Amino acid sequence: MFSNIFSPIDRLKNSSRNQILVKRDDLIDPFISGNKWRKLKYILKEAEHQDKKHIVTFGGAYSNHLVATAAACSRSRFKSTAFVRGESLNNEMLMICRLFGMELIFTDRESYRQKKTLYEQYFGGDPDTYFVDEGGASYEAILGCAEIIQELPEDIDHIFCAAGTGTTAAGLLKGIYDAGLSTQLHVVPVLKGGGFIGEEIIKYTGLDTQLTLHLDYHFGGYAKTTSELITFMKAFTAEEGILIDQVYTAKMFYAIDDLVKKGWFKPEEKIVALHTGGLLGLMGIKDKI
Numbered sequence: 001m002f003s004n005i006f007s008p009i010d011r012l013k014n015s016s017r018n019q020i021l022v023k024r025d026d027l028i029d030p031f032i033s034g035n036k037w038r039k040l041k042y043i044l045k046e047a048e049h050q051d052k053k054h055i056v057t058f059g060g061a062y063s064n065h066l067v068a069t070a071a072a073c074s075r076s077r078f079k080s081t082a083f084v085r086g087e088s089l090n091n092e093m094l095m096i097c098r099l100f101g102m103e104l105i106f107t108d109r110e111s112y113r114q115k116k117t118l119y120e121q122y123f124g125g126d127p128d129t130y131f132v133d134e135g136g137a138s139y140e141a142i143l144g145c146a147e148i149i150q151e152l153p154e155d156i157d158h159i160f161c162a163a164g165t166g167t168t169a170a171g172l173l174k175g176i177y178d179a180g181l182s183t184q185l186h187v188v189p190v191l192k193g194g195g196f197i198g199e200e201i202i203k204y205t206g207l208d209t210q211l212t213l214h215l216d217y218h219f220g221g222y223a224k225t226t227s228e229l230i231t232f233m234k235a236f237t238a239e240e241g242i243l244i245d246q247v248y249t250a251k252m253f254y255a256i257d258d259l260v261k262k263g264w265f266k267p268e269e270k271i272v273a274l275h276t277g278g279l280l281g282l283m284g285i286k287d288k289i
Contacts, residue, residue, distance in 0.1 A: 034277025036068035039136035052130035070100035145171020166200035191222035
């Protein structure tokens with residue numbers, strides 16, 4: 001479960017994207033795909049080191065993090081529980097969580113904001129439990145995401161990733177710095193008002209160079225979408241043969257296409273887009289495709 005997994009790198013087919021490579025972390029695992037596997041790798045190692053038996057985490061009803069955690073815990077012999085934001089419901093994502101043995105505790109949105117309080121209320125007296133923040137945000141997650149840089153050619157000029165909390169981006173920036181590379185990191189926040197993600201990245205890493213945030217590609221906010229984005233997703237997938245989701249990766253690829261058209265990059269520069277998985281999010285828009 002904790003061994004290194006090197007995902008492939010593909011070149012996009014459309015002639016307008018011939019300088020763009022895709023780091024296919026979405027192919028790591030059908031359920032623990034993309035940055036979710038990267039984040040959980042050292043989290044679960046640390047829990048195992050502390051002799052914990054039960055992972056407790058947090059997420060929304062369509063959270064890829066919850067699915068990934070449920071699957072990873074099942075394979076690693078951890079018990080798992082998740083506090084789910086909002087009213088009780090059934091969907092494909094939560095069904096998969098339950099199949100992997102995860103207990104779900106539905107929580108009103110106000111209480112959900114106080115994650116440490118919730119954890120203490122339910123599990124504070126249980127020494128076997130291990131707290132994992134929403135999305136796996138942690139220093140251990142940053143260490144796992146930093147390893148992506150070791151799997152890339154050293155002559156990459158630009159790396160793009162979508163961001164919800166900034167943890168993956170912080171790992172990439174740490175990896176760039178540790179390797180002594182001049183690569184520029186481009187972060188596409190997927191929520192409205194995502195400028196705080198830059199502050200989070202700096203807080204995690206102490207680094208503020210080689211970093212650019214592109215704040216105009218959120219399409220209304222987290223998990224929000226528009227007909228324009230759906231149209232782009234359909235065209236991109238048909239042209240490239242790569243599935244993308246409306247929450248994260250479609251917004252990133254749209255941003256890259258738009259910035260290339262606007263002349264942000266020299267024709268000879270190499271661009272890598274990190275495909276962070278998230279394909280299960282497509283279940284939430286099946287009626288719009």
